[in-house]
Amino acid sequence: MxxxxxxxxxxxxxxxxxxxxxxxxxxxxxxxxxxxxxxxxxxxxxxxxxxxxxxxxxxxxxxxxxxxxxxxxxxxxxxxxxxxxxxxxxxxxxxxxxxxxxxxxxxxxxxxxxxxxxxxxxxxxxxxxxxxxxxxxxxxxxxxxxxxxxxxxxxxxxxxxxxxxxxxxxxxxxPPEENLMVMRWMIPASTPAERAGTRGMRAGAPAEAFAAVIDAVRPHLDDHAWDRLARALGIPQQPGLCHFG
Ligand SMILES: [Fe+2]
Known part of the structure; x- marks a missing residue:
């Protein structure tokens, strides 16, 4: 070992x-x-x-x-x-x-x-x-x-x-479930610059899949980290709402 x-x-x-x-x-x-x-x-x-x-x-x-x-x-x-x-x-x-x-x-x-x-x-x-x-x-x-x-x-x-x-x-x-699981643990563990790199994922993934990732990640970021990520990804700020259409 x-x-x-x-x-x-x-x-x-x-x-x-x-x-x-x-x-x-x-x-x-x-x-x-x-x-x-x-x-x-x-x-x-x-x-x-x-x-x-x-x-x-x-x-x-x-x-x-x-x-x-x-x-x-x-x-x-x-x-x-x-x-x-x-x-x-x-x-x-x-x-x-x-x-x-x-x-x-x-x-x-x-x-x-x-x-x-x-x-x-x-x-x-x-x-x-x-x-x-x-x-x-x-x-x-x-x-x-x-x-x-x-x-x-x-x-x-x-x-x-x-x-x-x-x-x-x-x-x-x-598979989508594995990708979601990776993102749930990877994004909160990454630097703001690395998180912003998920822009490419937004462009390449179906809207529902990207929304599922954001919903899975949002509870694990503090407000400052979430604000930076949302701005980097162009997600409208809606206090209290994780999901976006
Ligand atoms: Fe390995």
Whole structure:
């Protein structure tokens, strides 16, 4: 597992901000989703049926997104690296095999918790919390390798217009529900400038799909952040209303 990897992070090249970074947005989404879910499991009352149901539903959504993310990286990003630099994605491809197994083990733990006797639930919830924390730690190490070493391989072998075309192929392969889930976690975790970059999504998506994204995101932005995003996207300001026609 990548948890055995020395924790010293790889340095990010100073020029990285000048190149198109395929990882930055989705990885901000995943870090946000992972840490929020970890906190929720940590504070869950495992014997409160409603709290347990809502928390484990978010946990399952996180596992779904992590699993889908691994497949997208394998199918698109690793494939692109390997096409021009054989074995260039070997390290993170091996990590992905471990991540899929780790996700299956965590799902089993969550199902066992759901079916457990009341007296066993608190200790099983604590075990799930600790094991999810290890998964998150492992993924944080892994994502840094992707953002440094894999990005270096992509930047050495592809022009930015080629990377942008790859980005569009990935995004257009996502089912609407997955895209909505990514946006719900990515936009609140992004800088104002990155959020304003969703202008392109507004132009390329059906109005209902864009409205669904805005409705999902608005509750997770404070008024200042929402005001900046609404102005950047040209959304009329209507206090108390998230939806727009
Ligand atoms: Fe990955």
């Amino acid at each position: 990548t948890t055995a990897t020395p924790s010293r992070p790889a340095a990010t090249p100073a020029t990285s901000a000048q190149r198109l970074d395929l990882y930055v947005g989705i990885h901000k989404a995943l870090r946000h989703f992972m840490t929020d879910t970890l906190h929720r499991i940590g504070r869950m009352d495992a014997n409160d049926a409603d709290d347990r149901r809502r928390t484990l539903a978010q946990f399952e959504s996180l596992m779904d997104l992590c699993e889908q993310h691994v497949h997208h990286e394998n199918d698109f990003v690793h494939a692109a690296i390997e096409a021009r630099q054989p074995r260039g994605a070997a390290r993170t491809a091996d990590d992905h095999v471990e991540h899929i197994a780790h996700i299956a083990a965590l799902r089993d733990e969550a199902r066992s918790l759901e079916q457990a006797e009341p007296s066993a639930r608190a200790s099983m919830a604590l075990r799930l919390y600790r094991h999810l924390a290890l998964f998150v730690a492992d993924n944080f190490q892994h994502m840094n390798v992707e953002e440094t070493q894999n990005n270096a391989a992509l930047w050495a072998n592809y022009r930015d217009d080629e990377l942008m075309a790859l980005h569009h192929r990935i995004v257009s392969s996502l």
